[in-house]
Amino acid sequence: MAEDPRESMQIHSHGKPPSARRALVLATVGFAVTFWAWALLSPLGATLREELSLTSFQQSLLVAVPVIVGSLGRIPVGALTDRLGARRMFPTVALLTVLPVLYLGHFADSLAGYLVGGFFLGLGGTTFAIGVPFVNSWYPPERRGLALGIFGAGMGGTAISAFSTVQLAAAFGPNFPFDLVAIVLVVFAAIAFLLLRDRPDRPVPSGSMLTRLAAALRTPVALQLSFLYAVAFGGFVAFSVYLPSYLSTAYGLERGDAALRTAGFVVLAVAMRPVGGWLCDRYPPIPVLTCTYGAVTLLAALAAFELPLAPVGTVAFLGLAAALGVGTGAVFALVARLVEPSRVGAVTGLVGAAGGLGGFFPPLVMGVIYGIFGDYSIGYVLLALTAAAAGALTATVVRRQAARWRGAS
Template sequence: MNSHVPRTDHATPPPRLSWMLALATLGFLVSFWAWSLLAPLAPALRQELGLTPFQQSLVVATPVLVGSLGRIPIGALTDRVGARVMFPLVTAATILPVLYLGHAADSLAEVLVGGFLLGLGGTTFAIGVPFVNSWYPPGRRGLALGVFGIGTGGTAISAFTTVQLTDAVGRNFPFDLVAVLLAVYALTACLFLRDNPGRAVTAESLLARTAATLRMAVAWQTALLYAVSFGGFVAFSVYLPTYLTTAFGLERSDAATRTAGFVLLAVAMRPVGGWLSDRVRPVPVLVTAYAMVAALALVAATEAPLVPLGTISFLGMAAALGAGAGAVFALVARLVPPERVGSVTGVVGAAGGLGGFFPPLVMGVVNSVTRDFTWGYVLLAATAAVAGVFTATVVRRRTR
């Protein structure tokens, strides 16, 4: 039988709300920075350890897959014990694999073990969403969760700094720096992070709570929407450099800079999507976002000149995917009982992380078979269109 402490309204001064949101976002940012440390170093590790392309992909994929799937139990635990326990615990535990990878891992097996444990850093998403959701009133949750989502920018910080710091200071330095930041954050969270005393708390066991969540239709529906929006963002951030160098002959540095612009715009649009969802409801925001992605993917399918049409299409998709990701969690906040937000967030977050791996594989296969990228973008357009129709029909009926 489900039992929970009913949520009550507590008058909380706005500065404290902002402080709680800032602490959660900072923890998300630092842990995602840690989570992404291996990807920028993959080419160097390939040379250093004599890895095959598949082994290199495995090194990059391991922490992402573990971090994505790990959100399911971590979200369920957060519903039970709260973010005040989980945030310091998870960030402190992430220090160990960070230091291990920086100082002790010097073979493929050791790097994979370290990467597996490093996946823990990617689970903090499922801690922060229920935490922020519990503090903010319904009319402000979309914007608040969107601001929290800026923490995904930790992946961009890692991409921009890891190789440069390695070259300038030494191979160990990025790992040491992130370990120190994780320790500082864990201590800060212990001292200052507070759960809302009126948050809903479930009394179910972890297994019972997870099983109940997986039986919820809304969990799978929002997971599908997030797999398209955030999964599309992840896919582009991973595959866009390869596409730009292959299709347009750009230098790697130029392709990396353009991809960075894509990532930053998508991250910046996440709170915008949440804010719009507070104003006009999440469903119209999502339908518009998926329609934009479908239309602009068809433009990209024509392999139009990169300047200006190609650039406009990619940046437009970045804005739509970012806004869509923000709107999905505004939708979760509206449809999911407060005591289950963490559990559902775990499932939805896992779908988003895993959703980013299929499009690059599809694009690679399509390009290998047809020698162009047209059908890959046509499939993206079709997927976004299906997500838009699903949102406008099934999800809209559920919100009513």
């Protein structure tokens, strides 16, 4: 069914026609639902460790496999979205994710079985690379920052999993969370197939997927934006995964208290992502990002002192949540401005993969540092230095790339 051309014209004059709003809502819901599925194993890590008699390394591997696959899978999925469109890709990926969800809920009963299921569960983490080019195509440049920030808040699907998986399993049985997520995925796939529409005039790239991925890698800002997103989103993921253990070990908090404080961190970071996009609609993205990484640098240095939680430590962690959330939204506002539309999906795949992988390594580094020195402060110093490097890169190299892009356009 073709879109009304008058409606297509309204996109650029008013920014939010009915189809654009519908596209944003459906993409955000789809992102949240598939991320909910993607994060199902993480809350069950401790339970599975006891049931399967796993070592700490095996438990970490079990939780990490979906993260790695979901992150790397964004690269081909983003390139396919450029070619096939979100109307095909969103329902397809949602339905394919149902299979590992049901397998994990009903058939996996060993470490090998959970690793295989977790590998394919990684599909749920690839939808970020579908939604960004889709939302990007429906909104004009001056409104893309907020729109992409709202879409990015769908990463709160991981919080849904964190809040509900263990509780649902305890209340209704271990299979129930998986069955519920499978049903939700099927319902979303049906709704997306019926209601989702790609922009009729969206640019469709030519050439093979490998050719387009190679072209994305040659895009001047792709690797730079990948590093910036690895610091911002990777920092968010790392804190959401490791903060409960850190608070329990460093401050002696009970598990429940540490989990609730971590949930507050996650919710604040998710809420600030649209704010980062909105700020980049109002002000140039380069100064927004530079200030954001400067804030992360200062707050990480403050956290390194392990000051009392009330109030300084809490301020440091909540400040980090806000800054990292703003940073994730601002980076993709910059992607929308510096990458030509036909390559947004492929570049999003690369940048999104870097963000996911960026969250994988910091917990390992923190664990090694604590194991050697019995102290977390060096890890926070490394975060501060990395954020400072990201700020310097933004203020110099990326600023020059943005200036060249404005001159060329």
